Amino acid sequence: MSLDYLDFEQPIMMLDEKINELKRVGVDTDVNVSEEIVRLKEKLETLTRDVFSKLTAAEIVKLARHPKRPYTKDYADRLCTDFQELHGDRHKDQGQEIYSGLARLEEQVVMVIGHQKGRTTAEKVRRNFGMASPEAFRKALRLMKLAERFDIPVVTFIDTPGAYPGITAEECNQSEAIARNLLEMAQLTVPIVCCVIGEGCSGGALALGVGDRTLMLQYAYYSVISPEGCASILWKSADKAAIAAEALNLTSDRLLSLGLIDTIVPEPLGGAHRDPDLMAATLKEHIIRELAELSIMDKTELVNARYARWLSYGSPDRS
Amino acid sequence: MSWLKRLLPKVSGSNKKAIPDGLWVQCSGCSATLYRAEVERNLFVCTKCQYHMRLSARQRLDYFLDEEGREELGAGVTAVDHLKFKDSKKYKDRLTQAQKKTNETEALIVMAGQVKAQPLVAAAFEFSFIGGSMSAAVGERFAIAAEYALRKGCPFVCFATSGGARMQESLFSLFQMGKSAAVLSRLAKAKLPFISVLTDPTMGGVSASFATLGDIILAEPKALIGFSGPRVIEQTIRQTLPEGFQRSEFLLKHGAIDNIVHRRDLKDTIANMLSMLMHAK
Numbered sequence: 001m002s003l004d005y006l007d008f009e010q011p012i013m014m015l016d017e018k019i020n021e022l023k024r025v026g027v028d029t030d031v032n033v034s035e036e037i038v039r040l041k042e043k044l045e046t047l048t049r050d051v052f053s054k055l056t057a058a059e060i061v062k063l064a065r066h067p068k069r070p071y072t073k074d075y076a077d078r079l080c081t082d083f084q085e086l087h088g089d090r091h092k093d094q095g096q097e098i099y100s101g102l103a104r105l106e107e108q109v110v111m112v113i114g115h116q117k118g119r120t121t122a123e124k125v126r127r128n129f130g131m132a133s134p135e136a137f138r139k140a141l142r143l144m145k146l147a148e149r150f151d152i153p154v155v156t157f158i159d160t161p162g163a164y165p166g167i168t169a170e171e172c173n174q175s176e177a178i179a180r181n182l183l184e185m186a187q188l189t190v191p192i193v194c195c196v197i198g199e200g201c202s203g204g205a206l207a208l209g210v211g212d213r214t215l216m217l218q219y220a221y222y223s224v225i226s227p228e229g230c231a232s233i234l235w236k237s238a239d240k241a242a243i244a245a246e247a248l249n250l251t252s253d254r255l256l257s258l259g260l261i262d263t264i265v266p267e268p269l270g271g272a273h274r275d276p277d278l279m280a281a282t283l284k285e286h287i288i289r290e291l292a293e294l295s296i297m298d299k300t301e302l303v304n305a306r307y308a309r310w311l312s313y314g315s316p317d318r319s
Numbered sequence: 320m321s322w323l324k325r326l327l328p329k330v331s332g333s334n335k336k337a338i339p340d341g342l343w344v345q346c347s348g349c350s351a352t353l354y355r356a357e358v359e360r361n362l363f364v365c366t367k368c369q370y371h372m373r374l375s376a377r378q379r380l381d382y383f384l385d386e387e388g389r390e391e392l393g394a395g396v397t398a399v400d401h402l403k404f405k406d407s408k409k410y411k412d413r414l415t416q417a418q419k420k421t422n423e424t425e426a427l428i429v430m431a432g433q434v435k436a437q438p439l440v441a442a443a444f445e446f447s448f449i450g451g452s453m454s455a456a457v458g459e460r461f462a463i464a465a466e467y468a469l470r471k472g473c474p475f476v477c478f479a480t481s482g483g484a485r486m487q488e489s490l491f492s493l494f495q496m497g498k499s500a501a502v503l504s505r506l507a508k509a510k511l512p513f514i515s516v517l518t519d520p521t522m523g524g525v526s527a528s529f530a531t532l533g534d535i536i537l538a539e540p541k542a543l544i545g546f547s548g549p550r551v552i553e554q555t556i557r558q559t560l561p562e563g564f565q566r567s568e569f570l571l572k573h574g575a576i577d578n579i580v581h582r583r584d585l586k587d588t589i590a591n592m593l594s595m596l597m598h599a600k
């Protein structure tokens with residue numbers, strides 16, 4: 001099976017192959033195939049729309065984890081200019097599971113901070129599959145404080161299967177690294193826009209997620225635990241992950257209607273990986289719009305609004 | 320609670336429950352059979368091996384607070400099944416069951432009161448209530464406690480014992496980590512102390528939010544404290560974990576906590592620390 005297609009995309013793949021085959025025939029011979037190609041392309045679009053209009057939660061999780069899905073760096077490269085990568089927690093480690101730096105988003109200077117998964121095997125290992133260490137979280141915090149000092153808004157990209165579970169991570173106090181980010185983000189005096197671009201899983205996701213706005217790409221997911229983890233604990237079987245995915249209400253449309261996120265950023269037909277440029281352009285528009293709204297608030301107003309927002313989650317009486 | 324059992328190492332796993340009624344108690348630390356009344360006098364610490372047994376939230380607060388002037392806060396805030404969650408059981412039924420079992424309405428009990436005549440607000444987790452997991456109602460009770468401290472200008476002390484997030488509330492539960500941290504940012508700004516006491520076990524979303532944000536963090540001896548459960552770590556790294564991993568003594572050695580305090584000394588220690596921290600007020 002091609003890496004480009006997920007299991008539920010098989011009919012799409014078959015049609016895609018047919019179109020490609022026809023194109024080859026058209027090049028190699030005199031047969032006029034253009035009309036048939038147009039017809040098949042229309043059919044493909046209808047089919048794709050149909051498949052993507054009734055995705056299950058489990059299928060959306062698969063899309064969120066698609067190996068070709070754009071990662072933080074892909075967006076940073078497309079959204080920003082003058083990107084200056086900034087490394088390290090200043091104590092122990094470079095923290096490559098998080099990609100971060102200063103950049104310009106059109107006219108606006110921003111601090112970009114996001115979980116970074118790897119594309120090649122070597123990069124996957126170097127990036128620890130997007131599972132951040134305490135050092136990477138502390139690097140993120142250092143840069144948020146830096147941004148605060150120079151009045152620079154923070155844009156975060158959330159894409160992680162969770163914080164790294166390991167011996168060193170525990171020795172270096174993974175819990176505290178996450179907790180400290182939550183507390184400092186809650187009181188940071190510059191705007192924070194958080195974008196869930198792929199996997200928003202557990203505390204490792206939230207460690208970049210306490211902001212003024214939560215945007216979520218259409219086929220990203222955001223959950224307290226992975227569907228597999230949830231299934232093996234509550235259903236005592238990882239095979240029940242699809243049911244758990246449904247029960248966890250982790251999709252963007254469910255979370256929007258529950259009031260836990262602010263905006264769904266629509267993805268290109270077939271998902272973000274089918275057209276990363278279009279995806280990045282749409283996301284950029286959304287981020288710029290949110291930053292513009294937030295930039296008119298003074299610092300006290302901003303922090304108070306963020307505080308009220310975070311106190312209201314799960315307590316509707318407060319909002 | 321098999322998911323929590325799996326989170327715990329063998330020694331304390333299978334037979335460790337809230338202290339059973341009856342004349343005799345078996346210690347999970349050394350397996351000795353102990354006379355209940357004697358153990359009770361010893362604050363449910365094993366008289367043979369000093370193993371700290373689990374306390375209910377009310378026992379905890381009862382040992383800690385002065386008798387006069389106690390007032391429970393946030394009792395009216397109870398769990399809501401936002402997602403109509405159902406696994407092998409309905410969440411709604413799990414809640415009813417937990418309420419029957421513990422006689423509590425949620426996994427966190429908050430009380431305003433005094434410790435050695437110093438006013439404060441204290442909160443304690445009830446582990447027998449769905450593993451002391453953090454629901455939206457738990458988060459709200461935590462916020463109510465912190466807001467009380469802010470209003471009265473008094474310290475806040477929290478005793479944690481929790482498996483972490485409450486999965487049945489999914490993102491609502493995860494966001495309570497942000498909520499509890501946010502409310503503590505206000506306490507810090509007001510220069511009011513937050514003392515976090517970690518007891519067995521303090522894991523996951525609780526450990527990775529308010530529990531590790533104490534101005535002072537204390538732990539009872541040999542408590543299991545960490546972000547990821549030992550089982551998850553073992554599966555990830557495919558290695559056996561070293562002896563004493565994620566125990567209080569390990570955390571002290573690695574600089575994560577201020578001190579380990581025996582249960583009988585907790586009240587005196589905290590009262591003393593608070594009186595020093597509050598000296599200027």
Ligand SMILES: [Zn+2]
Nearest residue numbers: 346349365368
């Ligand atoms: Zn014993």
